[in-house]
Amino acid sequence: MDFHQLVVFTKVVEHKSFSKAAEEIFLSQSTVSSHIQSLEKMLNVKLFDRVGRENILTPHGERLYHWAQKLLLMKDEALLDLNQGMTEFRGVIRMAASSVPSQFILPKMVKQFRNEYPAATFNISQFPSRAVADKVLNGSVDFGVLGEKYENEKLEYFPLLKERLVLVTPLELKLKGKVQIQDVISYPFVMRHSDSGTNSIFERFLKKNGLPKDQLNIIAYTDSGQSLIQFVRQGIGISVMSEIAARDYADQNLVNLYSIEGFEEDRYFYLVYNLQKTLPLISRLFVNFATGNKGFHLVDKE
Structure with a gap:
């Protein structure tokens, strides 16, 4: 078992699809299938059940996903600790945003974050606010930016910007x-x-x-x-x-x-993340940037 296999595995879990996972990580579907089969053979367990058109985790798959997230995060943290030039840290930040944030707020946030971490890339999907909260809840994105709170004990909201x-x-x-x-x-x-x-x-x-x-x-x-x-x-x-x-x-x-x-x-736009999801380090850096002392400057100065 190597880190690359774990990355492939986590992408299949998050997309519930071998083909969509293959598209994101620029591999063929057959290569993705081969990696999963190698993991199953090595661990001597079945990781996925095919249900309709989706690939659903088995109990063994759920346990591996839990450990895979922790192992990949530890790898990222080790690389970041060894890399004195933190701005070279690479990774893909997957987020969902409602209409207004995706058009008028996220471009500024992306620009300011990339000033600090120029190797970061973004995968941004636009949905209505409720769907953004659902995407964060089911773990298919790392976090969301939306204009309304949908209360759930798993969700943590941080106000980014006030408006009306x-x-x-x-x-x-x-x-x-x-x-x-x-x-x-x-x-x-x-x-x-x-x-x-x-x-x-x-x-x-x-x-x-x-x-x-x-x-x-x-x-x-x-x-x-x-x-x-x-x-x-x-x-x-x-x-x-x-x-x-x-x-x-x-x-x-x-x-x-x-x-x-x-x-x-007053109406607020919020950054929301799932308290039970282990974020990739680059996404955690983005969340910390938004919620920490540094923060984003989202209002143009006169």
């Missing part, structure tokens, strides 16, 4: 001052799907004001913040969205941006 939600309208629809939500409830709305952080916060605001969501004139739902803003630009509807996302478009005079009266709740 705002109303955006097409340029031809001009309103005065702070907007009363009751005054615009009859307008056509474009909404994020129910599993987005933005939607969850807006629904709480509606409930607080005694306004059932079904009173809104909702004409479209979308997973994409970019699609949402294009719907608004085309005059199809108005929307409530992240100020961070809306501000760029408002500054370019592409949409109008308004505060909503009584909508005082």
Whole structure:
């Protein structure tokens, strides 16, 4: 058993697929299968059961995955300790992010982290906030960045950035001052799907004001913040969205941006990780960079 075999094994576990693991580590599927078969022969145990289209760990496989994570982490820590130039440390950071963080927050985080660790590479997937939390829970990513908390004893959240939600309208629809939500409830709305952080916060605001969501004139739902803003630009509807996302478009005079009266709740974007998952060292360095004293600078200085 060698470290390379353990890396291959952990990738198959995380993807539940020999072919997807092969794609990530740039090997043929037959080579990946050969490594797994060699491990099984050497250990004299079966590591995977084939269930439908997925490869599910056997009890022996679960125990090996536990030890493989620890061994690979120890190897990384040893290499880092021996390497005086820490910036040369290499590794892939696998993360999931919701729409706004992936477009407006992560690029800054990646840039600042790579200033310290230029050999780090990133594998970033975009999902609605709830799906990001699920990906972190099931261990298919190292951590996530999202705009809403979904409480679970396994999840640890760290606030990265505070913001608020705002109303955006097409340029031809001009309103005065702070907007009363009751005054615009009859307008056509474009909404994020129910599993987005933005939607969850807006629904709480509606409930607080005694306004059932079904009173809104909702004409479209979308997973994409970019699609949402294009719907608004085309005059199809108005929307409530992240100020961070809306501000760029408002500054370019592409949409109008308004505060909503009584909508005082601060909204945070969080980094979330699984307390029960042993992170690769490069990912742990990223988490420490985000949550430690050094931290990221996510707001542009004037």
